[in-house]
Amino acid sequence: MTEWFHPAVIFILGAFLVPFLRGKAQQGYIVLLPVLAIFAVFRMTAGDYWTYSFLGNQLVFGHVDKLSIVFAWVFTIAALIGMVYALHITDSGQHVAAFLYIGGSLGVTFAGDYFTLFVFWELMAFASAFLVFASRNSKAMAAGYRYLLVHIFGGVCLLGGIILHVIDTGSIGVGVLPKDGSLAFYLILVGVILNAAVPPLHAWLTDAYPEGTVTGSVFMSAFTTKTAVYVLVRTFPGTELLVWMGTIMALYGVVYAVLENDCRRLLAYHIISQVGYMVAGVGIGTELSLNGSVSHAFAHILYKGLLFMGAGAVIQMTGKRKLTELGGLYKTMPITLFLYMIGGFAISAFPLFSGFVTKSMVVSGAAYDHRPAVALLLTMASAGTFLHTGLKLPYYMFFGKDSGIRAKEPPLNMLIGMGMAAFLCVGIGVLPGPLYKLLPFVAEYHPYTGQHVTSALGILLFTGLGFFMLLKKLDPEPTISVDTDWFYRKGAKVFMWFANKPLAAYEEYLTNIYNRWFSAGFLKSADFFSGIFDRHVVDGLVNGVAAFFMNLSGVVRRAQTGLVRSYAFVMLVGSVALIAFYLFAYSK
Amino acid sequence: MIKKLVDYFGSSENTKQKNRLGYIALALVVVADFWVQISSYLEAKHAVHAEHAEHATHHVTYIWDKIPGWGAFYGFVSCVVIILVSKFIGHQGGIMKKEDYYD
Incomplete structure (x- = not known):
């Protein structure tokens, strides 16, 4: 017990005290918990901890290796940033739900057996649904309900697959699944890629995330899909199907983002696009591409959180979420815009921002594995990423046609949360060394070669040229897009x-x-x-x-x-x- | 400082200057790409001469990796293709519906 402490326990048991605290005490407490969890991760060394035997099976709550540690790092850091951003929220229920959700995700990360994994997996689904319900309007209620039902469906697929797998192999240990094309393999795959939002099983994400509370969606953008990516790296490396699913996913999100008018739904489609890189990286399955998936998940959690925080700040201060109703906010919200743009540059993979040192690893992974088509299509998707998150969204939200709204900057704690994320987005981009050291596989990679930098800048700046040339075509339209939901x-x-x-x-x-x-x-x-x-x-x-x-x-x-x-x-x-x-x- | 920077990009006063800055950036990137490509070509040639062929073949390279200005070309084409194809699918494919479609 003394040598290892499960960070999920800090969040899950810690959550119960939240409703009994008020004011400053509660604020201090909800920041303290993630700090304790980060400390627990900092002290961790590899090994198996907290094993229990249950009905003749070995349950492992603490399977610790490099792969689980790197995800635990980013999950706990994201928890801290998200909590700082949510400090002004007095609705204790939201904090409790967020803590249980984070705890569930860390529980999955350290689960050494499939039953433990499944229990925490379900905890995530239920706890996160509350973050949607907490918006307390009929649209959010309906979306949250659909979200929950889809996840229950995914959970049942996962459980069915796990049971078949255990019957077939007699082992419940989490590990690389044999690619035998069995029903167990495919059921587990469906359960996991549903949470990773792989089309056509992705619509729950773009349906529910824009309906969540301003602070709740920040948490949601970080945990569910990336926990699924973690499980994919753990169990499905080198699954050929995932290469193409991931590549299609990367472009699918981009196409829908062109059509989207709701700012957070646009960002949600870009979660799908970005997770596509990670899924493709898992499918390619080389050391380099798997490292790429893991590091991209790490960077993605931070910059996507930042983007959701930026859009959330605008929604909170203006009460509006559609691009057609926004515009001209740069005059009164310059700091929000500035911090949002750092997230925008990071997701677009500008040199010196975090996305550059991680996304290029996946694309290079595809190229070195002799998959030129995948590499080209993923590069195309990254042009689309800059087009929307770096250009279209900020242009129509902060510049463009002046909507006459003169909203103030958000509360200080929200700006500090964004600032922390922005700091890490730049920090990782400038000094990728510490992140690379955390990566689970051995593969040397140097992102800052002359050729990488100039071709990346060429792609991005000429995407910008295309944007301004076709600006008229991109004007947002007051519509919604039909998807698989x-x-x-x-x-x-x-x-x-x-x-x-x-x-x-x-x-x-x-x-x-x-x-x-x-x-x-x-x-x-x-x-x-x-x-x-x-x-x-x-x-x-x-x-x-x-x-x-x-x-x-x-x-x-x-x-x-x-x-x-x-x-x-x-x-x-x-x-x-x-x-x-x-x-x-x-x-x- | 942030406010000044943001206001500079937001205001409609110095459009000409901003456009000029944009074009200079585009030109610089293309020039830099040419420079990097040519110098890496010379380096590779040198490496083969010195029989360090191992170094030269360490990475898989495709034909477009050797075309100077490829990034710029591909970025522009990608952007245009994404916008036109998406809007076509959205309008002609019946993806975009009125906002009350599900109500």
């Missing part, structure tokens, strides 16, 4: 209307009974379940999964109090109690 938001409804008139009548009957948002949420979920049921009846196992879903929805329906807050709380308490029980009751 159409299938469970609209498709199922259309199908039901044609197929089941009685059900439609039942729908109306329900609507009359329940209040407005309650029934809307439920019918949407019912649509979703029937959609899943219909698409997957082919397989016996999936049949069972669907039946489980139907039962679950039946049970949940009866247990409904109608207050999302209350049942989200019950679920959180339950899962936390379970983890605490395992930790302390079975301690050797």
Whole structure:
């Protein structure tokens, strides 16, 4: 116990004290926890800690090696930055949810067996959904509900895969899965890439993140997809399918970002694009490309957090989120703009910013592995990244047509949070050495060669030229874009209307009974379940999964109090109690 | 200082100066790329002469890695392609809908 302390425990148990503290004491406390966690990570050395035997299996809570340590570093740092940014929030529930979410993500990072991994995986899904619900409007409620249901679906795939894997191999240890094309392999893959937001399983991200609270979405942008990237590096290195999924993903996010009008949804599409590089890096599977994926995840968490903080600051101060309604904010929010631009340069991979020393590693990984098409397409996507996050979004938000809004700078703590992230974005770009030393694999790489620098600058500056030449074409339009969430938001409804008139009548009957948002949420979920049921009846196992879903929805329906807050709380308490029980009751 | 910098880029007064700065930056980048490419070409030639072939073949290089100004060309083309293709898909492919589509 003395030689290693699980940072997830700091967050998960620490979360329970938050509601009992007020004012300055609470503020000090929510910053103290991440600092303690960073210290715990700082003291860590490789090894297996906190192992318990449970029903004849070995549960490992602390599988520590270079790969888990590097992710633990960035997760705890992101926790600190996010908490500083959220210091002014007095809604304790949000802090509790954020801590449980971060704890879940660290729990996955150090899980040495699949069961532990799964429990923390689910904790993340439930805790993060609360960060969406906390916006407390009907749109956020519906989006959060869809978010939760999609993640429950992914979780069930993951659990099904894990169970099959354990039956096949008799081992629950987390490690590289055999590429045998078995059902277990594909079920686990689906469960994990759903969380990594690989299309077509990505729509939950762009649906929910823009609806989260200003501070909650900052946390969400950091943890879910990058925890999934961590698990991919751990279990699926060298899976050929992922190379192409990742490459398509990188471009997919860029295409949708052109069409997007909501500022945080635009950034969310760029999460998908950036995670595409990481997924492709995992698929290529060489030491260099895996290091690229890991380091890019590290840099990405910091600059994407910064971008979400910048957009969040604008939303908080103006109350507006659409690019068509914003503009001219540079006059009154220069510091926000300045810090946002550092994030913009970092994600665009400008030399001397963090993205440059990490993204180029993935692209070089593809080139050295004789995949010129992948390298070229990823380079194209990076032009698109600068185009949107570095040019389009700041142009229409801060410059462009003056909207007449004269919003002030956000509170100091928000600026400090952004400043911390900005400092690291520049620091990593200027001195990549310390980050490279943390990387798990042995592969020498030098980002600052003359050729790298000039060709990267050429790509970026001429993208800028293209932007200003085609500026008229890029004017944001007041529309929303249909994505794969159409299938469970609209498709199922259309199908039901044609197929089941009685059900439609039942729908109306329900609507009359329940209040407005309650029934809307439920019918949407019912649509979703029937959609899943219909698409997957082919397989016996999936049949069972669907039946489980139907039962679950039946049970949940009866247990409904109608207050999302209350049942989200019950679920959180339950899962936390379970983890605490395992930790302390079975301690050797 | 930040405020001054931001105001400089935001105001519509010194457009001419800003444009000129932009063009100079573009030109500088292309010139620098030519310079780097030519010097690395000479270096590689020298390395082969000195029978340090191992050094020269250490990295995989593609034809475009040797074209001076490739980055500039590819960046510009990528930008134009991304904008035009995306807007085409969005408008003609029925992706973009009215804001109340799901309500």
